[in-house]
Amino acid sequence: MTAAMLTIPGWMDRSSRFAALALMLGLTACGGGTKQASTTPAQVAGASGSSQSTSDSGASAAAGNSSGRAASDPNAAGASNAPVDANGQPQSSNAGSLVDAAGPPVTLPSYDPDPAVAKAQVEQHLQVARAALSGPVPDAETALREARLALQVDAASVDAAAMIAFSYYHKRLYDTAELVLDDLFKRESAKQNANVYYIYGLVYDHTNRPEQAVMSFKKAVEINPEHVSALINLGVHQLQNSQYTEALSSFERLVRQFGRSDVVTLTSLGSAYRGHAADFPAGSPDRDDNVRKAEAAYKRALQASSGYGPAYYNLGLLYLDNDPFPGLPDTLLRLNTSKSYFDQYKNMQNVDMKLYDDRMKDVTKAIKRAEKQLKKSKGSGGSAATPAPEPAAPPAKAKAKRR
16 A cells, blocks of 8 residues: 555655654654655755745645754744744744734834924024114125025925015015015915015015005005004105095004104104195185194104204295194294294205205295285385294204204
């Protein structure tokens, strides 16, 4: 019977039967088992000791039992890389995994910054940039550097990109500033940002596009009613365009709501009242009320800075243009007061001499005309006019020296 089994064709069948017989008889890896293993083909355990292809699991098990060390020695011929149990038997592929053998799964760290931290860092850079531009001499280079650092933290920050445009504006690179704004304006979020419109307005102002500047400042104030800088610029344009009612609203807000008491704002408020007074007939209560408010605003401006020439100039215009002047019925007194304020303007810094000369011609003609009428009145038997007192203007000794 054994001879008949040995003549069964096919090595695989004989090897399988030998393995089964060894299990039934409890054979150990010695004696005849060793000789049986010698019949294994070279590709299973050749001279080089290379392991068998993992596609043949039956032969691998037989080779491992014949060597007595393949299950525990990964370098042995025919050794399997699969995990084994305590008895040296291969485990199911689901019983363990390479992840289990290597430890717990590795979680990669997140390099995204915390949004709150990033926002705070951006604001810190922008605060430095704003401070650099708010000084008497704006430091555009520092502002530009800080704005770029803010963008490194948050590349999507509209305020940081707008600050870059603002820095270029202060460097007088108006075309570059506008290019930055145009690129930024492609974002929907930029179209709801008051700073973007404000900087557009400044660029338009300095490139002789006043209508677009007005629209930009107005839009900035609509988005952010507390954008003081945009409101100031809007008010200035309203004055220039003789929109005195609108200008009055803007500068009253600046003084009353935002507490602005600087010489420029107060002078502009006075000019808004002066212009609005002309909307009413001479001698009407509304006109007189606006004239008095204009005078009070100009004098408040001079209290803030006694050397501010435009306040003197506008006081001269106020007295020149309003006849009769509230509480001052004497024409010559009114005109001499006007002339006194123009003279004060002449002694201020940055005086526009052409403007001064033009106004002095106007007031001189008006004085001569008033004097001529006074003489006619005397010649016709009218009552003599009361001599005019000293003008209600700062004394000559208080005049600033012209530089």
